[in-house]
Amino acid sequence: MLFRFLKPSDVKSSEITPANIYHNRREFMQDGARIGAGIAAVAALGLNSPEAKAESRVLENITHNAAFSTEEKKTSYRVVSSYNNFYEFGTKKDDPVRNAHSLRPRPWTVKVDGHVDNPGDYDIDDLIRPHALQERVYRMRCVEAWSMVIPWVGIPLVEIIKKLGPTSKAKYIQFETLVDKKQMPGQNRRVIHWPYVEGLRMDEATHPLTMMAVGLYGRELPNQNGAPMRLVVPWKYGFKGIKSIVRISFVEKIPRNSWKRLAPREYGFYANVNPEVDHPRWTQANERRLGEFRRRETLMFNGYAEEVAHMYSGMNLKKNF
Numbered sequence: 001m002l003f004r005f006l007k008p009s010d011v012k013s014s015e016i017t018p019a020n021i022y023h024n025r026r027e028f029m030q031d032g033a034r035i036g037a038g039i040a041a042v043a044a045l046g047l048n049s050p051e052a053k054a055e056s057r058v059l060e061n062i063t064h065n066a067a068f069s070t071e072e073k074k075t076s077y078r079v080v081s082s083y084n085n086f087y088e089f090g091t092k093k094d095d096p097v098r099n100a101h102s103l104r105p106r107p108w109t110v111k112v113d114g115h116v117d118n119p120g121d122y123d124i125d126d127l128i129r130p131h132a133l134q135e136r137v138y139r140m141r142c143v144e145a146w147s148m149v150i151p152w153v154g155i156p157l158v159e160i161i162k163k164l165g166p167t168s169k170a171k172y173i174q175f176e177t178l179v180d181k182k183q184m185p186g187q188n189r190r191v192i193h194w195p196y197v198e199g200l201r202m203d204e205a206t207h208p209l210t211m212m213a214v215g216l217y218g219r220e221l222p223n224q225n226g227a228p229m230r231l232v233v234p235w236k237y238g239f240k241g242i243k244s245i246v247r248i249s250f251v252e253k254i255p256r257n258s259w260k261r262l263a264p265r266e267y268g269f270y271a272n273v274n275p276e277v278d279h280p281r282w283t284q285a286n287e288r289r290l291g292e293f294r295r296r297e298t299l300m301f302n303g304y305a306e307e308v309a310h311m312y313s314g315m316n317l318k319k320n321f
Contacts, residue, residue, distance in 0.1 A: 104183060110124060174248070
């Protein structure tokens with residue numbers, strides 16, 4: 001047997017693994033293991049489980065909105081529906097898909113209050129169904145430095161806001177998630193203050209990119225993704241996308257959102273995707289798109305700067321993170 005020993009000069013520079021990829025390989029393998037565990041959890045649910053049946057419900061009369069959609073490769077449905085942050089069902093990424101079968105997304109009532117002309121308790125279909133459903137393919141960036149591309153189905157939030165009629169005193173819109181320890185077993189642990197609370201400035205809420213989603217990939221939202229309706233704001237980090245909404249309040253003062261209340265040094269109210277402002281425990285300058293190996297540079301406002309940057313003109317985005 002003939003052995004040939006290469007000298008350093010024999011190796012082409014193009015064949016050398018970049019240092020950042022080499023040092024990130026362990027993190028990638030750990031991510032892959034966690035994602036794999038989540039996908040395995042989906043399979044383990046079985047074809048007759050409530051979640052499997054939920055996956056088969058297809059939404060009708062959906063119009064694809066190309067004007068707001070990215071043409072980037074979509075993250076697979078299996079990954080999107082199995083790798084989630086939803087602490088109401090547990091803190092691990094595969095806890096929601098394991099535990100969310102206990103959620104009953106119908107019937108579903110949303111309480112509307114605050115500075116609004118039409119307060120009351122609304123059935124979800126009275127808020128959503130009068131409007132034509134749209135599919136929009138959005139880039140989504142998590143504060144933990146991973147990202148997805150998801151084809152959401154829903155309506156612009158501004159359509160709901162018009163129906164409810166906020167008054168001039170409404171400067172912000174505040175959302176709350178369901179609190180029900182039987183349906184949401186993660187709420188038996190005081191991980192955060194329940195209910196989960198999020199909010200937007202009114203100009204952010206009425207921006208045409210902001211959606212109230214009721215589905216993804218042409219299907220109704222799986223429980224673990226925030227059924228029956230959730231907020232989608234693609235230029236902000238994922239924790240702004242509050243799930244399983246049961247209350248919408250129009251308020252004068254900035255909402256005390258859950259993560260800022262829990263860890264104000266790490267999570268701000270605005271949560272705009274900003275590669276120049278790092279999280280105290282990790283960089284925000286790059287991200288790993290789930291399903292890909294190489295990390296990619298994070299784009300300002302998650303790539304939606306042209307559409308939304310004007311709303312923050314003159315604002316200190318490092319102070320208002």
